[in-house]
Amino acid sequence: MEYRISNRMQGLRPSAIREIFKYAGDPSVISLAAGDPAPESLPVAEMKEILSALLDENPMAALLYSQSEGHPPFRAAVKEYAARVYGAFGPDDELIITSGAQQCMDLTCKTLCNEGDTIICEDPSFIGSLNCFRSYNVNLVGVPMEHDGIDLEKLEAALKSNPHTRFLYLIPNFQNPTGITMSMEKRRAVYELAKMHGVLILEDNPYGDLRFEGENLPAIKSMDTEGIVIYAGTFSKILSTGMRVGYLIAPRELMGKIVVAKQCTDVHTGMLGQLLCHRFLAERDICAHVEANKKIYAEKCRLMLGEMEKGFPAGVTWTKPQGGLFIWCTMPKHVDGADFAMRLVRDHKVCVVPGGAFAVDSKSAAHANCFRMNFSTPSPEKIIKGVGIAGNLLREMI
């Protein structure tokens, strides 16, 4: 049998970093490549108590079908949380529970994009979202990043030269992979530009809770008087990535179609995860939990930055994130990040992600001299050892 693959999936190949991640499965490898939260930050004892209580008190709520929109009292609690913490829920909005934030990207594309439409993204950007967009056979246009977020002039040019742009995809807080935070001025300017061009914004905020430095900035969604911002949130980074619970906020008028798309895709998000998150929000002190998390992240980030300062050679620069999980490193132009990452994991058992993986144009050489490091998952000992080994190889290669 010769299998004919759909046009949308035809061009999507297993990513080049798969080869590198094959080595990362080896338990003796120090992984600085993950996107997981700090394991020690997760409230395991509390989650166990909650799971036990919910199967005692109302097992059928966990075990039988629920609504595609999500468990109603949980939705109400998340609306309140998103409005209070981010200003991300307004009077004309609706909110549904999704199977992780990743599903927000999938449902948004399914509802809005035809093949050949354009999506404008920060360049580099999160590989999971980029691949989701690619799976809809859309035209991806990348706009470079500056230290305070997307380059406004180039964004304006991209909007002008791509009249079939469906939406603008942004991660304003501690962006993946760069760790960069978009300034308040740029948030306002980006919103105005999108409004002027009649283009929607998909604002992805998976790391927003984890700000360990500087002041919280309101979400772009909080400025949304025109109903042009769709907002993706998640409990992955503060409660659990493995349970796959996110949420999508969109103008009510648009949400009807998004709910139909959700229903067609997986009926509804798993109830164990929904009820677990709901009880945590309703019965525990989520703000105290987030504050405790921030201390862990601040400490780990500080440690990694300090070790890089000590061990990385001149010619390598990096971002200093105010929150989130990632640091983005830039090597001299002639050093290839994929080669560096492969040698680092194969010969020295330390894993980082080469920058090219995050290029909006996957066929280009953009970000080839960069790599991403994660400070949330490894232990302090592994951060010290891993950064030291990476520094040694950098000195050798530069």
Add this chain to the structure above:
Amino acid sequence: MEYRISNRMQGLRPSAIREIFKYAGDPSVISLAAGDPAPESLPVAEMKEILSALLDENPMAALLYSQSEGHPPFRAAVKEYAARVYGAFGPDDELIITSGAQQCMDLTCKTLCNEGDTIICEDPSFIGSLNCFRSYNVNLVGVPMEHDGIDLEKLEAALKSNPHTRFLYLIPNFQNPTGITMSMEKRRAVYELAKMHGVLILEDNPYGDLRFEGENLPAIKSMDTEGIVIYAGTFSKILSTGMRVGYLIAPRELMGKIVVAKQCTDVHTGMLGQLLCHRFLAERDICAHVEANKKIYAEKCRLMLGEMEKGFPAGVTWTKPQGGLFIWCTMPKHVDGADFAMRLVRDHKVCVVPGGAFAVDSKSAAHANCFRMNFSTPSPEKIIKGVGIAGNLLREMI
């Protein structure tokens, strides 16, 4: 803002049965409309023990990211189960865990179908799958059902007149909505027809475990020497619908692309559900559990059929399922099922699903004089009362 919806979602409207289901939310309504398993059949105490143990023993396995393909030891256990019970896993196949069986339909379409391609379905068929297919803007072609499964002559004609058919969607066991089981002869004949026309089969088997009468028949997948059958399975009906754990079996050569589609869609299926199912398979006696379930389903089905025999007027006929959850009723041609269902729920507080909801051509009047009843979810008292009330209205309307 005027929102432009994608071509694929443009035509998909919230289903007509939504109005009827609005009434079903009223707790005083007797619902014979559900698709849930019998609540008393679910192993609540065992699931609670397992959840507690897995958060004690290895919480990070439940709480952190896992592989898109699913938790490896769980996948191995499901392969063994699918091979042993259904003969549905062969040497050239691969298996991944999905977010319910619904996601099998979504990933199959995403991987195989371009807009405008044809999918051939049994008519009537499961509304959730039909809507998923519609969300890919494909051409749906329905083939009528006979008492022993799809009409072979009409299937052959449909295959001949639709050369761009991507796959044939079938529910061979206790089909939703008809309760009909495809005979062994037809399974063989359908496989040969698909092979001859170079068309794939998507075999959906959500109810297969729940056979309470007659001999188990092997899955069409068990005959698949050519690599043309994709198989959708689930733990929804025997363990829990709410946790959303299904599985997809496909020829290994095709699975690479399906895994990329899965990754783009929701990264992986929630780990709490995966680990719960895995431990149930590995540590408990799933066969004994299924046997106990069959007794519950046999009893409830027998009760409903008996009450229908007593209370339904001449001119109404119905299927006698050998398993599953549903009975399909046909009224005289002039009686409108949507009208019957609306009056039944609004005026008499009993909810059934009108047959038109399951028509492959949603604009046609097919199955307008039919309705679907579910015997698994309601209690015996509610079955007796609900069928009695439905019988009274039927007598009035016929």
